[in-house]
Amino acid sequence: MGSNGEHALESRLLKTGSERLALLGKHADVLMQAYTRDEVPLESLSDSALRKLLAARILWRPDEQSGVKLAPKVRELIAEMLADETRRHVNADVAETLELIRALVHSYREARSRGEHWRLEQQLMRLRQEVDDLNGRFADAIDSLWQRLNSDFGFVSQLNDKIRENDRAQKQIARLLDGLALIDFDELIELVGSDGGLRKLLISQLQQQLSHHYTSLREVQRRLIELMARFRKQQARSRLISGMAAFMREHPGFVPGNYARRSEVPGLVNQAAPLSAAAAPALDRNLDSRLLAELLHQLPQPRHTTQTVEAAAPAQAQESSLAAARQQALKQDVEHFYLSVIDQPQAEPVSALEYLHASPLEWPDEIWLFQVISEYQGLPRSDQKAFRLKQQESQASQFNHLRLIHDVELQLAV
Numbered sequence: 001m002g003s004n005g006e007h008a009l010e011s012r013l014l015k016t017g018s019e020r021l022a023l024l025g026k027h028a029d030v031l032m033q034a035y036t037r038d039e040v041p042l043e044s045l046s047d048s049a050l051r052k053l054l055a056a057r058i059l060w061r062p063d064e065q066s067g068v069k070l071a072p073k074v075r076e077l078i079a080e081m082l083a084d085e086t087r088r089h090v091n092a093d094v095a096e097t098l099e100l101i102r103a104l105v106h107s108y109r110e111a112r113s114r115g116e117h118w119r120l121e122q123q124l125m126r127l128r129q130e131v132d133d134l135n136g137r138f139a140d141a142i143d144s145l146w147q148r149l150n151s152d153f154g155f156v157s158q159l160n161d162k163i164r165e166n167d168r169a170q171k172q173i174a175r176l177l178d179g180l181a182l183i184d185f186d187e188l189i190e191l192v193g194s195d196g197g198l199r200k201l202l203i204s205q206l207q208q209q210l211s212h213h214y215t216s217l218r219e220v221q222r223r224l225i226e227l228m229a230r231f232r233k234q235q236a237r238s239r240l241i242s243g244m245a246a247f248m249r250e251h252p253g254f255v256p257g258n259y260a261r262r263s264e265v266p267g268l269v270n271q272a273a274p275l276s277a278a279a280a281p282a283l284d285r286n287l288d289s290r291l292l293a294e295l296l297h298q299l300p301q302p303r304h305t306t307q308t309v310e311a312a313a314p315a316q317a318q319e320s321s322l323a324a325a326r327q328q329a330l331k332q333d334v335e336h337f338y339l340s341v342i343d344q345p346q347a348e349p350v351s352a353l354e355y356l357h358a359s360p361l362e363w364p365d366e367i368w369l370f371q372v373i374s375e376y377q378g379l380p381r382s383d384q385k386a387f388r389l390k391q392q393e394s395q396a397s398q399f400n401h402l403r404l405i406h407d408v409e410l411q412l413a414v
Contacts, residue, residue, distance in 0.1 A: 020056050024074075027053065031070065034059075035078050040068040080140075094179045097134050101127065105191055105198065112195075124197065131201060135209045141176055142216045145169055149223060159235045166228050173221055180210060180217075194399070333361055334371045341387070341410045349390065349411040372408050388413050 024031065027049065034040040040059055042050065050068070053059040060071050070078075108123040148169060185207060192198035248254060281292055341350050352372045353365060361368075376389050388411040396402040 020058070023052060023056055023058060031058070031074070032078070034068075034070050035075060040070070042068065094134060094137075094182050097130060098182060101130055101202070102191065104130065105202075108198070109193075109195075127198075127201060131206060135206075135213075138176065138180070138210075138213045141172070142213065142220065145172065145220050149220070149227070159231055159238065162231050163228070163235070166224055166231065169224055170221070173217055173224070176213075176217060180213060183210060189399070330363060330367070330371050331375070333363070334368075334375045337372065338375065338387075338410070341412055344412060347412040349388075349409040352408040352410065369405060369408055372410070373405075376410075386413055387411065 027045070030041060030044050033044070045053070050059070054061070054068075057071055058074050059068050061068050104123055104127050108120065108127065111117075111119040111123055148165070183206070185203060188202050188206075189199075192202055282288055283292070337350075337352065337355055340355065344350065352369055356363060356365070356368050363371075373389070373391075376384065376387065379387075390409045390411070391405050392407040392409065393403045393405045396404055
């Protein structure tokens with residue numbers, strides 16, 4: 001019964017969709033006139049056709065006072081097909097899409113637990129469509145920003161309009177970044193669990209696509225900031241010129257003075273940095289040799305502390321020798337541990353950490369275990385067969401297969 005109901009629903013959707021697409025094709029001329037005029041020419045439609053278009057949500061009436069208009073989704077569809085960036089409004093709000101993705105993942109896991117393979121494939125297909133739609137909305141929004149940079153900014157004549165357009169684009173970037181920030185990959189990792197297909201779709205692919213969106217948005221924002229700086233510079237120059245023109249209109253007889261002949265130059269004009277004269281001793285002039293010799297004798301002599309050759313030693317050699325001494329001491333302590341295992345009367349396993357804590361040695365646990373394992377691996381094959389090395393380890397987490405070593409037990413092979 002469930003399978004028949006699903007097929008009936010699919011056939012009903014196909015029939016309804018075909019009827020709606022047929023309506024779009026039948027009244028294409030009227031819809032395009034409504035797109036260009038922003039209102040539907042009712043004289044070109046019959047009452048029955050108008051009722052069908054309103055029932056199909058292709059047309060809508062906002063209120064009783066306003067006329068019949070295109071539905072926003074239909075207008076966006078036409079703008080998308082025509083690449084009309086001035087009328088396309090991209091919605092990049094991801095909160096609703098994320099809620100739908102969570103619901104689809106839960107339905108997918110329920111279908112998998114019940115063994116409903118047909119429903120499983122259907123939910124996975126819907127998940128792919130939602131992820132593709134989410135990425136498509138972000139890509140369309142970024143493409144719309146680039147189109148505005150290449151068209152609206154170039155065809156707006158007034159600088160103030162360009163600055164306002166830039167500010168609107170900056171706010172749209174902020175909204176897109178807020179939408180991207182809603183996608184929490186830690187939550188998605190916990191949601192999909194260990195399912196390989198979902199992890200590839202919602203983690204690896206989505207993360208790669210969002211990284212591309214972040215890169216594109218940074219490039220758009222850099223371009224907007226560069227344009228804003230250019231617009232501000234042009235605005236400052238235009239204000240200076242317009243202010244000078246207004247001053248000349250108020251004072252038609254104004255003549256700029258010759259500032260080069262003034263004894264007191266205004267601070268606004270006198271912006272030149274002072275020149276510092278360069279000087280150098282002339283060694284080829286015999287007349288200045290006596291003066292140069294006196295200046296040379298007046299120079300203070302550097303004072304260096306005397307140091308015997310025996311006391312001088314490079315600091316790095318001392319540090320390296322200290323590290324080598326510690327390494328040799330650690331190696332000797334581990335060798336004593338191996339000798340204590342050999343001296344065990346009944347060849348019982350000995351814990352490396354218990355031996356370390358019971359002895360007066362003060363080595364860190366990790367360094368001690370690392371040296372015990374390295375000493376075993378450095379033995380010849382014949383000597384390794386005389387011991388049994390057992391590592392007490394565990395997995396790092398459910399999704400991380402890294403093995404963590406907690407202790408090492410060494411036993412003499414009998």
